[in-house]
Amino acid sequence: MNENDISAYKKITAPSSIKERLISESAKERKNHHVKAAFCYAAAGIAAMIIFAFTFFWNEGASLYLNGDEIGGKNVFVYENSSVAVARTFTASRVTIPLKTDKDAEITVSSGMIVIDGEDMGQKIKTKKNAEFIWMFEGEADGYQLEVKTDKKSSLYSISHKEGTEKFYIKKVN
Amino acid sequence: MSRSSHDEINAVYDKYSDTMYRIALSHLLNKEDAEDAVHDVFIKYMNGSFAFFSEEHEKAWFIRVTVNHCHDLMRRRKLRSHAPLEEAMEVFAEAGTSDTMREILTLEDIYKTPIILHYFEGYSVEETARMLRISVSAVKMRLSRGRDKLKDKLSGEI
Incomplete structure (x- = not known):
């Protein structure tokens, strides 16, 4: 390619009006947030103490939820040849599992990808508390794993596939 | 937010x-x-x-x-x-920019996107592949076909 074209192309910059819009929208959002926050401080303080005590004495890891139910050591049915399109790269043979964690956590999957808001985020992502994400993969899936890691604890979940069917299950393995 | x-x-x-x-x-x-x-x-x-x-x-x-x-x-x-x-x-x-840019802008996106990312934004073929979630060989193929299409349009200028 012509070097002059490349350097001319790079002279094009984003108009400052975009930044102004974003700053103004975030300022409005913060103002709303502050008003709401003022009413919630007392309740939040008490809740934080309870949560702190709870997590400190009992469970320091993040739990994983499927359709609002916590996934434990028993197999939970996750999929039956659904045709819901959740990502741009969707194909009919893909397995899609909508999940959520209850704490800030690092999520890693052994196969497939993590999708948030329709965007492929790769195989490793940091999520915020209560963030919803989708684990999407292809193939037989037996033994595919998902790790949920917090500062304190790591939990592993595993997929199994019922032979001859389109049925998939997930359970916590440690 | x-x-x-x-x-x-x-x-x-x-x-x-x-x-x-x-x-x-x-x-x-x-x-x-x-x-x-x-x-x-x-x-x-x-x-x-x-x-x-x-x-x-x-x-x-x-x-x-x-x-x-x-x-x-x-x-x-x-x-x-x-x-x-x-x-x-x-x-x-x-x-x-020259007339080449006009021709690039008229390419199909499948060729235009890797050309813009690789030649104009300066990302490597590997980075372009990661960004577009396609293989390195697919990026190389699209760059090559995109260049061929541009050559046709510009009568061998590039």
């Missing part, structure tokens, strides 16, 4: 907005649409409940989401009308 501090927005905006705007303008061929696309992607980032592991990961996300968002907007716009090339060309011509 999950990320709303001025410092955070400023820092990320300064890092990626120009690249995003150029990519959006190259695809949408319209200043207002390109501005909206950049704005929408930043809003998506600000509302996002996720974090990145590295600057590389963050950069790839911004570029991939911008390209995807442009494709979404184009799909919607096709229902209405095609954007005229002239408006985008005004911006490119003001910056000093």
Whole structure:
């Protein structure tokens, strides 16, 4: 390619009006947030103490939820040849599992990808508390794993596939 | 919004907005649409409940989401009308690009996107492949076919 074209192309910059819009929208959002926050401080303080005590004495890891139910050591049915399109790269043979964690956590999957808001985020992502994400993969899936890691604890979940069917299950393995 | 501090927005905006705007303008061929696309992607980032592991990961996300968002907007716009090339060309011509740029802008996106990312934004073939979630060989093939198409249009100028 012509070097002059490349350097001319790079002279094009984003108009400052975009930044102004974003700053103004975030300022409005913060103002709303502050008003709401003022009413919630007392309740939040008490809740934080309870949560702190709870997590400190009992469970320091993040739990994983499927359709609002916590996934434990028993197999939970996750999929039956659904045709819901959740990502741009969707194909009919893909397995899609909508999940959520209850704490800030690092999520890693052994196969497939993590999708948030329709965007492929790769195989490793940091999520915020209560963030919803989708684990999407292809193939037989037996033994595919998902790790949920917090500062304190790591939990592993595993997929199994019922032979001859389109049925998939997930359970916590440690 | 999950990320709303001025410092955070400023820092990320300064890092990626120009690249995003150029990519959006190259695809949408319209200043207002390109501005909206950049704005929408930043809003998506600000509302996002996720974090990145590295600057590389963050950069790839911004570029991939911008390209995807442009494709979404184009799909919607096709229902209405095609954007005229002239408006985008005004911006490119003001910056000093030659007629080659006009021909690049008329390429199909499958060729235009890797050409813009690799030759104009300066990303390696491997980085381009990661951003577009396609294989390295697919990027090389698209660059090669894109160059061939440009050669045809420009009678062997490049």
